[in-house]
Amino acid sequence: xxxxxxxxxxxxxxxxxxxxxxxxxxxxxxxxxxxxxxxxxxxxxxxxxxxxxxxxxxxxxxxxxxxxxxxxxxxxxxxxxxxxxxxxxxxxxxxxxxxxxxxxxxxxxxxxxxxxxxxxxxxxxxxxxxxxxxxxxxxxxxxxxxxxxxxxxxxxxxxxxxxxxxxx
Amino acid sequence: xxxxxxxxxxxxxxxxxxxxxxxxxxxxxxxxxxxxxxxxxxxxxxxxxxxxxxxxxxxxxxxxxxxxxxxxxxxxxxxxxxxxxxxxxxxxxxxxxxxxxxxxxxxxxxxxxxxxxxxxxxxxxxxxxxxxxxxxxxxxxxxxxxxxxxxxxxxxxxxxxxxxxxxxxxxxxxxxxxxxxxxxxxxxxxxxxxxxxxxxxxxxxxxxxxxxxxxxxxxxxxxxxxxxxxxxxxxxxxxxxxxxxxxxxxxxxxxxxxxxxxxxxxxxxxxxxxxxxxxxxxxxxxxxxxxxxxxxxxxxxxxxxxxxxxxxxxxxxxxxxxxxxxxxxxxxxxxxxxxxxxxxxxxxxxxxxxxxxxxxxxxxxxxxxxxxxxxxxxxxxxxxxxxxxxxxxxxxxxxxxxxxxxxxxxxxxxxxxxxxxxxxxxxxxxxxxxxxxxxxxxxxxxxxxxxx
Numbered sequence: 048x049x050x051x052x053x054x055x056x057x058x059x060x061x062x063x064x065x066x067x068x069x070x071x072x073x074x075x076x077x078x079x080x081x082x083x084x085x086x087x088x089x090x091x092x093x094x095x096x097x098x099x100x101x102x103x104x105x106x107x108x109x110x111x112x113x114x115x116x117x118x119x120x121x122x123x124x125x126x127x128x129x130x131x132x133x134x135x136x137x138x139x140x141x142x143x144x145x146x147x148x149x150x151x152x153x154x155x156x157x158x159x160x161x162x163x164x165x166x167x168x169x170x171x172x173x174x175x176x177x178x179x180x181x182x183x184x185x186x187x188x189x190x191x192x193x194x195x196x197x198x199x200x201x202x203x204x205x206x207x208x209x210x211x212x213x214x215x
Numbered sequence: 216x217x218x219x220x221x222x223x224x225x226x227x228x229x230x231x232x233x234x235x236x237x238x239x240x241x242x243x244x245x246x247x248x249x250x251x252x253x254x255x256x257x258x259x260x261x262x263x264x265x266x267x268x269x270x271x272x273x274x275x276x277x278x279x280x281x282x283x284x285x286x287x288x289x290x291x292x293x294x295x296x297x298x299x300x301x302x303x304x305x306x307x308x309x310x311x312x313x314x315x316x317x318x319x320x321x322x323x324x325x326x327x328x329x330x331x332x333x334x335x336x337x338x339x340x341x342x343x344x345x346x347x348x349x350x351x352x353x354x355x356x357x358x359x360x361x362x363x364x365x366x367x368x369x370x371x372x373x374x375x376x377x378x379x380x381x382x383x384x385x386x387x388x389x390x391x392x393x394x395x396x397x398x399x400x401x402x403x404x405x406x407x408x409x410x411x412x413x414x415x416x417x418x419x420x421x422x423x424x425x426x427x428x429x430x431x432x433x434x435x436x437x438x439x440x441x442x443x444x445x446x447x448x449x450x451x452x453x454x455x456x457x458x459x460x461x462x463x464x465x466x467x468x469x470x471x472x473x474x475x476x477x478x479x480x481x482x483x484x485x486x487x488x489x490x491x492x493x494x495x496x497x498x499x500x501x502x503x504x505x506x507x508x509x510x511x512x513x514x515x516x517x518x519x520x521x522x523x524x525x526x527x528x529x530x531x532x533x534x535x536x537x538x539x540x541x542x543x544x545x546x547x548x549x550x551x552x553x554x555x556x557x558x559x560x561x562x563x564x565x566x567x568x569x570x571x572x573x574x575x576x577x578x579x580x581x582x583x584x585x586x587x588x589x590x591x592x593x594x595x596x597x598x599x600x601x602x603x604x605x606x607x608x609x610x611x612x613x614x615x616x617x618x619x620x621x622x623x624x625x626x627x628x629x630x631x632x633x634x635x636x637x638x639x640x641x642x643x644x645x646x647x648x649x650x651x652x653x654x655x656x657x658x659x660x661x662x663x664x665x666x667x
Contacts, residue, residue, distance in 0.1 A: 081411050083388070083410055083639060084639045084643050085643060098416070098417060098420055101424060104424045119356050122353045126351075126352060130355055141356065143365070143435075143439065148369070150428050150431065151372060153424070158376050160421075161380070161418065162406075164417050165418070173409055180392060181218070181221070
């Protein structure tokens with residue numbers, strides 16, 4: 048992968064860099080900001096607020112509910128033996144199984160959608176610098192065209208950093 | 216938060232992972248020996264049959280089921296408390312959550328082991344799992360024991376994921392900071408985490424959903440454990456109050472276990488700058504509330520039985536109030552209410568030491584409570600000619616001690632390989648919004664003070 052990036056010590060400078068890159072016509076899809084913590088109070092961390100994860104979790108819950116319902120019904124009818132004077136398909140106790148599998152479905156759907164949308168586990172090399180874990184904030188432009196590189200490098204340097212690194 | 220503070224947090228919280236003292240190895244060796252003896256006791260029981268344990272007609276549930284209920288209760292320390300604190304956005308939760316979530320996972324594992332230990336032929340435990348076997352026999356899903364299987368496996372899966380997800384960024388940090396084989400292992404666990412804004416946002420959204428989902432699951436788990444008892448027409452078991460009574464007791468013992476664990480970690484791992492008196496104060500307040508709630512439930516349960524005056528119920532009632540179980544009952548009342556209440560209610564006494572003393576008595580008291588729910592009802596059931604006494608045998612005592620050792624060992628080993636305080640969440644606390652109340656400002660100052 049090809050990228051160009053700079054490391055910032057404070058989030059204000061990183062925010063400034065993101066704005067400068069936008070001003071240069073770089074689209075949000077190409078700008079990657081990597082941090083060691085979520086900076087909720089900065090605009091750059093709000094670029095991916097839109098998510099379907101809540102609906103996917105709800106769908107997972109519905110699937111879990113249906114599995115619970117089917118399992119409880121089929122298990123009772125496949126081994127039809129009367130216990131405690133209860134009907135073969137006893138809905139009161141079945142609600143417990145259905146509830147647990149609903150929640151399990153929602154939990155698993157949440158985790159799967161998290162992993163899928165964030166592309167974890169990573170299967171291809173991606174832009175990263177271990178200095179991020181020391182608190183630095185990386186602002187990167189992914190896959191810049193060769194003609195744009197000098198201009199983007201100048202833009203990043205103008206935001207007050209010493210070094211612009213390249214990944215080729 | 217400036218870079219210096221951020222790097223100091225990294226250094227402080229990764230120190231226990233980098234340096235190992237001789238006392239760590241000694242502790243592991245001692246705990247490992249206790250666990251081996253416990254395992255040997257279990258083997259002895261499997262070889263000779265359940266007769267070597269003190270469980271015999273009519274008391275078929277005793278120490279093992281007491282331990283099962285106790286450990287499932289302790290498991291409510293973590294995920295439930297952590298999830299509630301996440302949902303209400305309590306800023307002081309950040310250094311506490313992982314300490315708590317780890318308790319849940321390990322306590323559940325240990326708790327889930329007891330029904331298997333309790334089985335005469337433990338290798339057939341999979342009969343509980345609904346699968347299309349060649350025998351054409353399916354589990355009875357109308358049985359509370361099958362409900363246990365579903366509830367505990369859902370809670371264990373949810374809690375493990377709830378613990379794992381926010382640990383991914385810390386694994387990434389460890390991947391960057393460690394060398395050699397450790398770096399490779401943490402690299403695998405980090406799953407290629409970068410820390411992009413999209414990843415952070417999705418992680419927080421997922422944690423929010425998990426927190427919402429895990430709270431009702433946690434409540435359901437202990438309610439279902441209570442159903443193991445209350446679904447039977449056994450004196451003093453067949454009660455509608457048992458569900459909430461068990462849930463309250465579980466949260467009560469869970470918070471107590473969390474306070475003790477935090478105090479030990481604070482002392483041993485030198486986390487004084489991160490686990491502040493304010494954390495113990497706040498958890499102490501919660502513990503006080505739960506102590507009052509526990510007292511309320513115990514009173515309600517006893518009063519209802521006494522007022523009803525049903526002969527079978529009263530036999531169990533008097534066995535615990537003035538009979539052979541009375542010393543245990545009144546010790547329980549002292550441990551769960553009389554001792555902790557003043558300690559936790561008086562602000563001057565609600566220090567770290569005070570909270571640890573109160574929590575320790577509560578843990579002992581709650582174990583007794585579980586024992587007093589399980590045994591006296593079976594020992595004094597309906598027909599007087601069936602009445603009996605229970606004496607725990609060495610095998611049961613040894614297995615019980617071994618599971619406590621297992622809990623300590625698992626916790627110790629975990630804190631050796633994973634930062635016991637969530638590093639990234641701690642750092643987030645340093646960047647709280649600027650519009651804070653004066654109290655929040657003070658708390659923030661206390662949390663982020665860096666020693667020169």
